[in-house]
Amino acid sequence: MDYLLTDEHKMVRELARKIADEKIRPVAAKYDQTEEYPWEIMKVIAEAGLFGLFVPEEYGGISPTVLGLCLATEELSRACGGIAVCYAASALGTIPIVLFGSEEQKKKYLPDLAAGNRVAAFAVTEPEAGSDASAIKTTAKKEGDHYLLNGVKHFITNGGDAETYVVIAMTDKKKGARGASAFIVEKGWPGFEFGKKEEKMGIRASSTRELVFTDCRVPAENLLAREGMGFIVTMKTFDQSRPGVAAQALGIAQGALDVAVKYAKERHQFGKPISAFQGLQWMLADMATQIEAARALVYACAREIDAGAKDVAKDSAMAKMYASDVAMKVATDAVQILGGYGYMRDYPAEKYMRDAKITQIYEGTNQIQRNIIALQLIKETAK
Amino acid sequence: MNIIVCIKQVPETTDVKINPETNTLIREGVKSIINPFDMYALEEGVRLKEKFGGKVAVLTMGPPQAEAALREAISLGADEGILVCDRAFAGSDTWATSYTLAGAVRKIGAFDLIVCGKQASDGDTAQVGPGISAHLDIPQVTYVKKIESIEPASEGKGWLMRVERMMEEGFEIIETPLPALLTVVKEINEPRLPSLRGMMKAKTAKIAVWGQNDLKLDENSIGLCGSPTQVIKIFTPPPRTGGRRLQGEIPEVVGTLVELLKNDLA
Ligand SMILES: Cc1cc2nc3c(=O)[nH]c(=O)nc-3n(C[C@H](O)[C@H](O)[C@H](O)COP(=O)(O)OP(=O)(O)OC[C@H]3O[C@@H](n4cnc5c(N)ncnc54)[C@H](O)[C@@H]3O)c2cc1C
Numbered sequence: 064m065d066y067l068l069t070d071e072h073k074m075v076r077e078l079a080r081k082i083a084d085e086k087i088r089p090v091a092a093k094y095d096q097t098e099e100y101p102w103e104i105m106k107v108i109a110e111a112g113l114f115g116l117f118v119p120e121e122y123g124g125i126s127p128t129v130l131g132l133c134l135a136t137e138e139l140s141r142a143c144g145g146i147a148v149c150y151a152a153s154a155l156g157t158i159p160i161v162l163f164g165s166e167e168q169k170k171k172y173l174p175d176l177a178a179g180n181r182v183a184a185f186a187v188t189e190p191e192a193g194s195d196a197s198a199i200k201t202t203a204k205k206e207g208d209h210y211l212l213n214g215v216k217h218f219i220t221n222g223g224d225a226e227t228y229v230v231i232a233m234t235d236k237k238k239g240a241r242g243a244s245a246f247i248v249e250k251g252w253p254g255f256e257f258g259k260k261e262e263k264m265g266i267r268a269s270s271t272r273e274l275v276f277t278d279c280r281v282p283a284e285n286l287l288a289r290e291g292m293g294f295i296v297t298m299k300t301f302d303q304s305r306p307g308v309a310a311q312a313l314g315i316a317q318g319a320l321d322v323a324v325k326y327a328k329e330r331h332q333f334g335k336p337i338s339a340f341q342g343l344q345w346m347l348a349d350m351a352t353q354i355e356a357a358r359a360l361v362y363a364c365a366r367e368i369d370a371g372a373k374d375v376a377k378d379s380a381m382a383k384m385y386a387s388d389v390a391m392k393v394a395t396d397a398v399q400i401l402g403g404y405g406y407m408r409d410y411p412a413e414k415y416m417r418d419a420k421i422t423q424i425y426e427g428t429n430q431i432q433r434n435i436i437a438l439q440l441i442k443e444t445a446k
Numbered sequence: 447m448n449i450i451v452c453i454k455q456v457p458e459t460t461d462v463k464i465n466p467e468t469n470t471l472i473r474e475g476v477k478s479i480i481n482p483f484d485m486y487a488l489e490e491g492v493r494l495k496e497k498f499g500g501k502v503a504v505l506t507m508g509p510p511q512a513e514a515a516l517r518e519a520i521s522l523g524a525d526e527g528i529l530v531c532d533r534a535f536a537g538s539d540t541w542a543t544s545y546t547l548a549g550a551v552r553k554i555g556a557f558d559l560i561v562c563g564k565q566a567s568d569g570d571t572a573q574v575g576p577g578i579s580a581h582l583d584i585p586q587v588t589y590v591k592k593i594e595s596i597e598p599a600s601e602g603k604g605w606l607m608r609v610e611r612m613m614e615e616g617f618e619i620i621e622t623p624l625p626a627l628l629t630v631v632k633e634i635n636e637p638r639l640p641s642l643r644g645m646m647k648a649k650t651a652k653i654a655v656w657g658q659n660d661l662k663l664d665e666n667s668i669g670l671c672g673s674p675t676q677v678i679k680i681f682t683p684p685p686r687t688g689g690r691r692l693q694g695e696i697p698e699v700v701g702t703l704v705e706l707l708k709n710d711l712a
Contacts, residue, residue, distance in 0.1 A: 112642035
C-alpha cells in the first residue's frame with residue numbers, strides 16, 4: 064500500500080532496508096545464538112545517521128520524526144528484532160531528554176546520542192514494579208548539590224552497554240506516584256553497577272541487565288524536569304516511543320511473512336508447491352492483510368504525534384497492542400507454513416516467533432495497553 | 447587533497463546478456479547501478495579526503511540518467527558530481543572515452559589524484575583508467591590494493607604516494623609522485639553504506655553537465671568517429687563444462703591421471 068511518504072521518509076526506509084539486507088540479515092542468526100551485543104551493526108546504523116532520527120537538528124539530529132523512527136525500526140526489525148531493539152531502546156532513553164531536558168542537559172547529552180557515539184537506555188522497571196510502575200522502590204535522596212540513588216532496576220534493555228541512562232526513582236515516597244523523579248545517570252559513576260545479563264527467549268542480540276545503585280551520587284543538575292515529574296516523564300516518553308515498539312512488531316511480522324511466502328513457493332508436496340493449496344493461501348492472505356492494517360494504524364499514530372497532537376496515549380496504545388498481537392499471530396502462522404522446518408533453528412521462521420513475543424510484553428503489556436485504551440474510552444464518553 | 451573519482455553507470459547484473467543481432471547489451475528491465483569496482487574507488491577517494499582534507503569530485507560520462515549514479519556517489523561522501531553528456535560523445539570506445547574524460551579532468555583544473563575502478567563490469571576492458579592517465583600524461587598505477595602512505599616529496603615539492611599493486615602472484619610496491627591515476631581492486635577497502643545526511647544532500651545537489659561546447663575537444667577524437675575500435679562480433683561463450691575430480695589414495699589417483707592424460711587427451 065502506498066502511504067504517500069515524503070522523499071525524506073522514503074530515504075529513511077530505503078537506507079534502513081539496505082542496512083537490514085546487507086549488514087543485519089547475514090549476521091542475525093549469529094547474534095541470536097551468541098547473545099552478544101551487536102556493536103558492529105550499531106556502528107553501521109550510527110554512520111548511516113539513523114540515531115539522528117529522534118534528536119532535534121540543533122543538537123545534531125537529522126529531520127527527526129516519530130514516523131521516521133518507526134520506518135527505520137520497522138525495516139531493521141524485518142531482518143532482526145533483537146538488533147532493532149538495541150537501536151529503538153536508545154531512542155527510548157533519548158526521548159525523555161529531548162522532551163524534558165534543560166538546554167544544558169540537551170547540549171551535553173544529545174549530540175553524542177544523535178551521532179550514535181553513545182547508546183541510551185530507559186529504566187523504570189524493578190523486580191517488584193512491572194506493570195505497576197508506581198510501586199518502584201529505588202530512591203533518590205537530595206544531599207546538597209547532588210542526589211544519592213539507591214535501589215535496583217531490572218530487565219533494562221541496553222543495560223550495561225548504554226552510556227547514558229534515564230532512571231526513575233522516588234524523591235518523595237509520601238507523595239506516591241507524584242513523588243517520583245527522572246535522572247540522567249552515566250555509566251561508570253561510582254555506585255552504579257550492573258547485575259546479571261538475562262538469557263532470553265527472543266531478541267537475543269539485545270542486552271537486558273539489572274542496574275544496581277548503591278549510594279550513587281547524581282549531580283542535582285542531572286535531575287530531568289522537576290522533582291515529582293518522574294511518571295509524567297515516563298508516560299510522555301512511552302506515548303512517543305510506543306509507535307516504535309509497534310513498528311518493531313510490524314517489521315518482525317513482515318519479515319516472517321516474507322519468509323513464509325518464499326518458502327511456500329519453493330516447497331513441494333503432493334506434486335505441487337504448497338502455495339497452491341488454498342488452505343495456505345488463505346493464511347497468507349490473512350497475514351498480509353493484518354500486517355497492512357497494523358501498518359496503517361502505526362503510521363497514522365506516528366503522523367498524528369508528528370503533527371503535534373496532544374493526547375496520544377490511547378492511539379499509541381492501540382498501535383502498540385494491535386501491531387504486536389498481529390506480529391505474534393503472523394509469526395506463529397509463518398512457523399506453521401514452514402511445517403517441521405519452521406520449528407528448526409536452521410530456518411529463520413522460529414526466530415521471528417520468539418522475537419515477536421516480547422512486543423506483547425514490554426513497554427506496557429498488552430493487557431496494560433487495553434487498560435489504557437478502555438480508560439480513555441470511558442473518560443471520553445463521560446465528557 | 448583534491449581527488450577525482452571516475453565512475454560508470456552499468457546494468458546491475460553479473461550475467462550480462464547480449465542481443466545477438468545488434469551485438470549490444472540488453473539493457474531493458476535491468477536496474478542501473480554504479481560499476482561495483484568504482485564503489486571501491488569512490489570509498490578510497492572519500493577516505494583520503496577524510497584523512498587529508500580537500501574534495502572529492504565524481505566524474506562520469508554517460509546518458510542523462512547517469513546523473514543518478516553521481517547522486518548516489520554524493521550520498522556516499524563525494525562533494526560534487528560532473529556528468530559528461532552529449533550526443534557528440536555517443537558511441538565512444540575506450541580510447542575516445544578516456545580522451546573525453548581527460549578533457550573533463552582538465553576543465554576541473556587542479557587535482558592531486560584520480561581514482562578509477564579496475565574495470566567496468568559491463569565492458570570489462572580495464573582500459574579507460576589507464577587511457578585517462580595517458581591522455582593527461584600523468585603516472586598510473588593499476589590494480590592497487592592498498593595505499594601505504596602519502597608523504598611530502600623529499601624536495602619539499604608535491605607528494606609522493608606509495609602503493610601496493612596486486613599481481614597474479616604476490617604484489618608490487620610502487621612509489622609515484624602526485625598527481626597520478628590509480629585503478630583499484632576490491633581488496634582495497636570495504637565501501638560504506640550511504641548516510642541519511644548524504645542522501646539528503648545528494649537529492650538537492652546540483653550536478654554539472656558538460657558537453658562538447660564546454661569541453662571543446664578535437665571533433666575527430668570523440669564519439670563514434672573518434673573511436674578506432676571496431677567490434678567484429680560479440681557472443682556469449684558456451685558455458686564451460688565441469689571438470690572431473692579424481693578421488694582416492696594419491697599414488698592410485700596419479701596413476702589414473704597419467705592414464706587419462708595419455709589416452710583421453712591424446
Ligand atoms: C526483554 C525485556 C526488555 C525490557 N526492557 C525494559 C527497559 O528497557 N526499561 C524498563 O523500564 N523496563 C523494561 N522491561 C520491563 C517490561 O516493561 C516489563 O516486564 C513489563 O512492563 C511487565 O512487567 P512484569 O514483567 O513485572 O510483569 P507483571 O506486571 O508482573 O505482569 C504479569 C502479568 O500480569 C498482567 N497484569 C498486570 N497488571 C495487570 C492489570 N492491571 N490488569 C490486567 N493484567 C495485568 C500482565 O499483563 C502480565 O500478563 C523489559 C522487559 C523485558 C522482558
